Amino acid sequence: MGSSSGCSTPVIDLQNLFPSQSHKLIEACEQWGCFRLINHSIPVTLMAEMKSVVGSLLDLPPEIKRRNTGVFAGSGYVAPTKINPLYESLGLYDIGSPEAVLEFCNQLDASPQQRDTILRYSQAVNNLAMELGSKIAESMGLCGDPFMGWPCQFRINKYSFTPESVGSSGVQIHTDSGFLTILQDDENVGGLEVMDKKSGEFVPVDPMPGTLLVNLGDLATVWSNGRFYNVKHRVQCKEATTRLSIALLMLGPKEAVVEAPPELVDTEHPRLYDPVLFEDYRKLRLSTGMRAGEALSLLSPSKE
Template sequence: MGVPLIDLLDFPQQSEKLLEACQEWGCFRIVNHNISRTLMSEMKSVVRSFFDLPLEIKQRNVDVIAGSGYVAPTKINPFYEALGLYDMASSEAVGDFCAQLDASPHQREIVETYAKAIHELAMDIGLKLAKSMGLVGDLFSGWPCQFRINKYHFTPESVGFPGVQIHTDSSFLTILQEDESVGGLEVEKSGTFVAVDPMPGSLLVNLGDIAAVWSNGRLCNVRHRVMCKEASIRVSIATFFLGPKKGLVAAPEELVDAENPRLFVPFTYEDFRKLRISSKSHAGEALLLVRADALKHQS
């Protein structure tokens, strides 16, 4: 069986299926979302044109927080290149991103339209998931969405090798617009990596480390990787619904009781992000460093 498929127009009937997917897989594919095929195609064209820009222009895309700007190929990930935007809900941040890359008025309009729609979608998915867990209220207000566009330049020599290493996302959830013709994404299920083949018109959602903490361990932060299947260019568009910009990441009180004590100490999202980087814990290991029982034992 492949990654679960969730129809966003079929709620609350799909609530139980959504929760099961998040607990067992940590990822799911969505259809009937609010991003039209036309907008997805136009956005992909803009993304490709951005990567064709000269290096000196791409390097203007500087970090707002670590890893949020231009990422050049490295020794560890030699086939991977990325551009980023820290806060998609901020019209000023979107404008700065477009200005850095000399976007035309038409390109800017597409980026602005996509950013608004994908941010609304991230909020909607988060609230649907929370409701499936019996939670209500304005739970994710002010949580930023980071936008990252990815390019994999696979060569004949790279076939069979990873385009990006095994990792979990640091975010609460990630919405991925895949390359419609070039696969390679694999997610881990019960210790085995399962290929996730593209499905045109759909979007893939992964849960990250923050989801595991916020749910008090109920939700799965899926480990995944990208493998080179063929010598070609692979382009994807990822939106990371991060965590609170202000305040602490912590499970809501409704998910904590005598039978389910708080598993993780509260922390700020930025501190956790820095912890992942400083400890080189990019595949979920960082959660062990913020486990309440482990820290209590150390003290």
């Protein structure tokens, strides 16, 4: 099922990025806020193994899943709610820390084989996030590695779609609060839709086996001084089935603020957002209920 408007998400070849596609990468960040990643470094076999593990973990009894507690609200087990009754997920904060990954495995009584898969996958996807961050910076003409060591949250999601739920929303419209999300979506079940920046209409993002989907969050807009589009997205129920997805969310540094680098600020492009700690921004979104990027307006520099 393609999009009726003839739009489709840009595809970025990670192995063939420089110099031919770096402008295409930045254009995707600015115009779409999301793109498909092909020729990435995660083996298809590992992706399949991880999906199988995710299905098993989300089928565990509720009392075991509830042991998955997080560092902050919403970073551990999320049970179905009235707003999102078809959705539940497990998670951990800082997938780059082997200790945190093992703690996650312990909480859920993962088997040795499951632990092995989770550790290999988490290392591979965290490395990919760091590589992608450095390629985005390089494509913007920046030196160094501005995202190295930024903690990444891990979320594994299950949508239990029923015949009655077809046509309804599996998860409400939102933007991601962090910098970027790398998503292994369900290669068999569609339903993810992103908002087209120009038309404001939702466009289906159809599954492409073996690929990963990257979308940009609110802090990408802050960091890029307004150039990157924090894409609004939702999940629609298309058929009565279970849909699984695996997400890495690059958040923001624990101690340092997120702000536009000096190279992206000048007299023609004044600073659009005050520097902000990820934790403060996350709390701002929660306290205001602004889940679709509106909280960015609260970061505008005060006019003296």
